[in-house]
Amino acid sequence: MFDLKDVSKTFTLHNQGAAVIEVLSGANMTVTAGECVALTGASGSGKSTLMRMLYGNYRAQGGVVSVAGVDLVQAAPREIIRLRREVLGYVSQFLRVVPRVPTLDVVAEPLLALGVPAAHARDQAATLLARLNIPKTLWDLSPTTFSGGEQQRVNIARGFIHPFPALLLDEPTASLDATNRNVVLELIADAKARGTAIIGIFHDEAARDQVCDRQIDVTGFSPGCAA
Amino acid sequence: MTDTALLSVRGVTKRYGAHIGCADVSFDLYPGEVMGIVGESGSGKSTLLNCMAGHLAPDAGQVVFDTAVDGPCDTLQMSEPERRMLSRTDWAFVHQHARDGLRMGVSAGGNVGERLMAVGARHYGDIRGSAIDWLGRVEIDETRVDDRPTTFSGGMQQRLQIARNLVTGPRLVFMDEPTGGLDVSVQARLLDMIRSLVRDMGLSAIIVTHDLAVVRLLADRLMVMKSGHVVEAGLTDQVLDDPQHAYTQLLVSSILQV
C-alpha cells in the first residue's frame, strides 16, 4: 500500500540566504495492507516530515512515494486529491476547519465529499462522536472552541468515518484520557482487521506496542546515515 | 476519474502597453476542482480571471472550455453571442462587490430569476418558486423575496449574488475576492456555504483572492502569481506548507498569526 524508494527531501529557505536544509535521503520502506507501522526517532529526526510526504503535503526532491499505486512525487494534483478523498486518510495533531461549522458536519464531511447522502453521513458521524465520548450538547457547536482533547477526538472521528484503505496517524492518542485512548486503540485495531495499512507516530509507547506490528526508525533516513 | 479538462488555459498573455498584465499562463482545471489564485495587488490575478471569463481579450493564448453540447471549444474564438450565452448558462461570475453583480433596483426574486428568464423561462410561478428555493439555499428568508438588495446587509447581498449566479446550474464559477470586504463572522458563513454548494453541485471554481486562509479552506489547488507570472502551482496545502519558490515562502511567512 505504501512503498517508498530512495526518497529525499530538502528545504531551501530562499529568504534566509538560500540556506539548504537536508532532512531525508535514501528513505526506503514498504507497508502492506493490514499492517500497522510506527515511525520512531528522536525529535527533529524527520518523522513528521516523512508523514507529510506520505500525505503529499510536502514534496519530495527525489525518489518514489507510492501510495496505492500513485506516485505522490509525480502525480498531478487531482490524482492526489482523489487519493485523499477515497484511499488515504490522515489524522493530524491540528484541527483546521471553517469557523462556525457544527462539529457533526465537520466529522461527516469526508463522507459528504464521497457523495454519501447527508442524513446517512450525519448518522455515521453521530455514532462515532458518541463512541469517542464527545457530549451530544457539543455536536451542534463548532469545534474551534473545544479543548485540545476534544479537538483531537473530532480529528480522529474525521479520519475514521470513512474506511480508508490507507491511514496516517500523527500522535492519535496524545492528550487523551485512558478511556478515550482505549477507544482510539480499538478503532485502530478495527481498521487493521479491515486490512487498512497504517503508518503512525506514537510517543505513547504502550499504545505503540499494543497496535503496531513493527517500527521504523527514521534516524536511518537522515542524510548522515544514508547508505 | 474523467480525463477531459473542464477548462484548459494555454499561454494566456495580456499586456497593458509595456506593462505585463499576465504572461503565458497555462493550466488545466478538472470537473469538481476548486482552484485558488493568490498574489499581491497588481500581480495579475484579476487580469487573468477577467481574460478567462471573457471580460478582457487576451493578446495571446487559448481558453478551452468543455462545452455541454460541442465538447472542448476555445472560448476566445467563439462569437460574442456564443460566449455571452456561455456566461449565462455554464459559467457564473461572482464579483467582489455585490453591487457589480446585482441589479440593485430589482427585487431579490427578480435578481435570481433573471438568468432563468434569459434562457427562456416564461412561467412566473416556476421562476418565483426557483428564486425562493435558491434564497433558502443561501440562507435568505423567503419573506425577503420581494425586497430590493439595497435593503440587504453586505453578507446577504453577496449570498444573493451567489444564488443569482448558481440558479441556472453552471459548471464553472469564477469568483473575484468573494469574501473581501465582509467582516470575519460573515466570511466564515459564506465560506461554509460556498464549500457546500461546490460539493453538492459538483461545481468547478476558480477563486481569486489575496487571503491565504480562504484558499486553504476552499481550494483544492493553488496558483501563486507575481508580476503577471505564475511562480508556483500545486496542491493548496503543499504550496502553503512546503512552498518552493522564494516569493511563495515570503508570502506564506508574511501571514499574521492570530
Add this chain to the structure above:
Amino acid sequence: MTDYNFAYLDEQTKRMIRRAILKGLAVPGYQVPFASREMPMPYGWGTGGVQVSAAVMTTDDQFKVIDQGADDTTNAVSIRSFFERTAGVATTTQTAEATVIQTRHRIPEQDLTEDQILVYQVPIPEPLRFLEPRESETRKMHSLEEYGLMHVKLYEDISRHGHIATSYAYPVKVEGRYVMDPSPIPKFDNPKLSDCPAIQLFGAGREQRIYALPPYTQVVSLDFEDHPFVASKADHPCGLCGVEDSYLDEVIIDDAGGRMFVCSDTDYCTARQADGFKGKDAA
C-alpha cells in the same frame, strides 16, 4: 404659399429621414439612429413625429393629428396648423379620410387601411432603458437578442402588484426578433399593432431614433405563460355614444365625485353620435 420649404424641413434633411425610415421598414422594430433636427417646438411635444410626418408628406395628403385620441387638444391643433402653414396640405379630423395620421399615445379605433401611414410620437424608444441604463449594453442586448431583462420588468410588476401592472408602453416583440417600445399607447391598443394594413412609423426626436412596422407585421405583447397578456380598458360603455369596445377616458364632471367615461377617440365617438348612437350621459 409661404417662404418655408415644403413641410418645413429642407429636402436633404427629408432624404436623410426617409433613408432612416426605409431602413426601419427593412428591419422591423430596430431603432435606426437619425440626425434629428431642432424643430420650432419643445422636445416632448412631438418633434420626432413631426420630422417623420414631414419626410413622408406629399402635397396630395390629408393630414390628421391626434393627441390621446383627440383632434382638438392643444398639441394636435398646433401640429395640424404647423403643417397647414408650412406644407399647405389638407387636414382632416376623420380617420377614414386621412392618409397620414400623426398620433400621440393612441391608435385610432377605426381599422386602418393600406393607403394610410400612422406616425407615432415617441418619448423614449429604448424598452430596456429603465433596467439597463447603458446604451452600449442595450444595443448589444438587441443585437444578440438577449431579452431576459424585459421579462424581469414584468416579473417585478407581478411580484409587486399580483398582475402585470404595466398599462401603457407595454413591450412587444416584432416578427419574433426585436423587442420594441410601442410608445406610450395603452396596452388596449397593442393588438392593433399586429397585422395592421397601414405603415406604422415611430419617431423619437430628442433620442434621435426612428423605427417602423411595415404593413401586416406580426407584433406580440410579452407575457408569462401563467400571466398572459390582457388588453384591458375601463369596464364601462361610452357615456356619449354607448359603444362597448373602445378605449375610454375617465372625466370628472363635478366636485361631488361625479364622473363619466367617454371615448378617447373623439372622431370615432362623434361619428357614432352622428349615426344616432346615444350613451347614458348624452345630452
